[in-house]
Amino acid sequence: xxxxxxxxxxxxxxxxxxxxxxxxxxxxxxxxxxxxxxxxxxxxxxxxxxxxxxxxxxxxxxxxxxxxxxxxxxxxxxxxxxxxxxxxxxxxxxxxxxxxxxxxxxxxxxxxxxxxxxxxxxxxxxxxxxxxxxxxxxxxxxxxxxxxxxxxxxxxxxxxxxxxxxxxxxxxxxxxxxxxxxxxxxxxxxxxxxxxxxxxxxxxxxxxxxxxxxxxxxxxxxxxxxxxxxxxxxxxxxxxxxxxxxxxxxxxxxxxxxxxxxxxxxxxxxxxxxxxxxxxxxxxxxxxxxxxxxxxxxxxxxxxxxxxxxxxxxxxxxxxxxxxxxxxxxxxxxxxxxxxxxxxxxxxxxxxxxxxxxxxxxxxxxxxxxxxxxxxxxxxxxxxxxxxxxxxxxxxxxxxxxxxxxxxxxxxxxxxxxx
Ligand SMILES: *Cc1c(COP(=O)(O)O)cnc(C)c1O
Numbered sequence: 001x002x003x004x005x006x007x008x009x010x011x012x013x014x015x016x017x018x019x020x021x022x023x024x025x026x027x028x029x030x031x032x033x034x035x036x037x038x039x040x041x042x043x044x045x046x047x048x049x050x051x052x053x054x055x056x057x058x059x060x061x062x063x064x065x066x067x068x069x070x071x072x073x074x075x076x077x078x079x080x081x082x083x084x085x086x087x088x089x090x091x092x093x094x095x096x097x098x099x100x101x102x103x104x105x106x107x108x109x110x111x112x113x114x115x116x117x118x119x120x121x122x123x124x125x126x127x128x129x130x131x132x133x134x135x136x137x138x139x140x141x142x143x144x145x146x147x148x149x150x151x152x153x154x155x156x157x158x159x160x161x162x163x164x165x166x167x168x169x170x171x172x173x174x175x176x177x178x179x180x181x182x183x184x185x186x187x188x189x190x191x192x193x194x195x196x197x198x199x200x201x202x203x204x205x206x207x208x209x210x211x212x213x214x215x216x217x218x219x220x221x222x223x224x225x226x227x228x229x230x231x232x233x234x235x236x237x238x239x240x241x242x243x244x245x246x247x248x249x250x251x252x253x254x255x256x257x258x259x260x261x262x263x264x265x266x267x268x269x270x271x272x273x274x275x276x277x278x279x280x281x282x283x284x285x286x287x288x289x290x291x292x293x294x295x296x297x298x299x300x301x302x303x304x305x306x307x308x309x310x311x312x313x314x315x316x317x318x319x320x321x322x323x324x325x326x327x328x329x330x331x332x333x334x335x336x337x338x339x340x341x342x343x344x345x346x347x348x349x350x351x352x353x354x355x356x357x358x359x360x361x362x363x364x365x366x367x368x369x370x371x372x373x374x375x376x377x378x379x380x381x382x383x384x385x386x387x388x389x390x391x392x393x394x395x396x397x398x399x400x401x402x403x404x405x406x407x408x409x410x411x412x413x414x415x416x417x418x419x
Pocket of ligand 1: 112113114116118147148149150199203204232233234235236260261
């Protein structure tokens with residue numbers, strides 16, 4: 001009944017008006033609803049199958065209806081859903097310990113989303129200096145093109161006018177500099193600066209990879225200036241780039257890191273991880289959440305880690321990512337007017353396009369392939385990490401048809417002759 005209402009014609013006009021207000025790279029709801037999923041495939045209500053290379057924006061890390069996750073969730077659902085953090089939650093202690101063991105971190109704070117994990121990270125960085133007797137150090141330097149979420153503090157951190165405007169006074173204390181401009185960065189750091197905050201690969205911003213050397217330089221600057229380094233790995237984390245966390249490629253470690261999206265495999269879960277030192281201000285009672293770390297989320301989070309931390313899994317992501325990237329390079333050679341650049345690492349890949357990315361997304365959907373637009377006229381390929389060679393081949397076939405349909409050269413005789 002609800003669904004039928006949503007389809008009523010009158011709704012179309014509301015949709016259109018909403019759409020006009022939306023920035024072009026943002027997601028407009030496509031006129032399609034899915035009923036179930038199997039691995040890398042989604043099945044629409046009419047029974048049509050779509051190859052899901054968006055994974056709910058890097059969320060369904062293990063694909064749809066992964067048997068191990070389904071079992072973990074249903075087993076926990078039959079036992080206990082919620083007790084609040086007034087009591088111990090053994091599954092949460094276990095997940096926290098496993099994340100700490102697998103990373104630079106000493107402590108973990110669970111939340112329900114990426115933005116909330118980032119809020120915890122921002123609060124922690126400010127409190128660190130307050131606890132050290134320097135409460136005036138609360139400012140955080142962020143980078144152009146960043147996306148850190150949609151809460152009031154995280155839109156200020158992201159610095160994008162399209163997300164900030166109309167929501168009243170901007171949360172104070174964020175200074176943004178162009179990515180890679182170290183002179184601007186040095187100039188932005190003042191005695192009031194608490195931390196730098198960065199995505200190792202900008203997701204929403206257009207799959208812009210921060211060079212490993214630049215990340216190492218940020219680490220050096222933080223060490224020299226007594227700043228905390230915050231990595232937002234909400235999109236890049238949990239195996240997406242072929243390492244458990246993307247910063248590992250650069251050989252450095254942050255002081256504070258947020259993760260979400262893939263970590264719950266589709267169940268809402270976020271986490272803020274930190275060194276004991278960085279978390280020194282977050283004493284009992286300073287931060288809290290009702291739902292964060294509840295038994296359902298913890299059971300699923302542990303199940304996701306069972307798979308991602310298993311021998312050979314990250315190697316599989318790296319191998320499959322490389323294969324996909326190689327095939328995309330071939331596609332780029334065949335359709336240089338459509339695909340201009342390939343970006344990214346592991347199974348977090350982006351195509352910078354010569355045609356509008358929203359057109360490309362729609363054309364790919366017509367080929368029953370789901371991809372996701374991002375800033376900088378990029379489409380993102382974020383398949384479930386479990387995809388195999390057959391899925392990659394199927395995606396390339398569909399991308400080829402998409403590129404051919406959009407190729408501005410498609411009707412010229414030369415092109416025809418070459419084919
Ligand atoms: C998606 C995303 C967020 C926000 O996560 P939500 O769960 O939507 O709050 C923050 N940072 C990055 C890098 C993201 O990709």
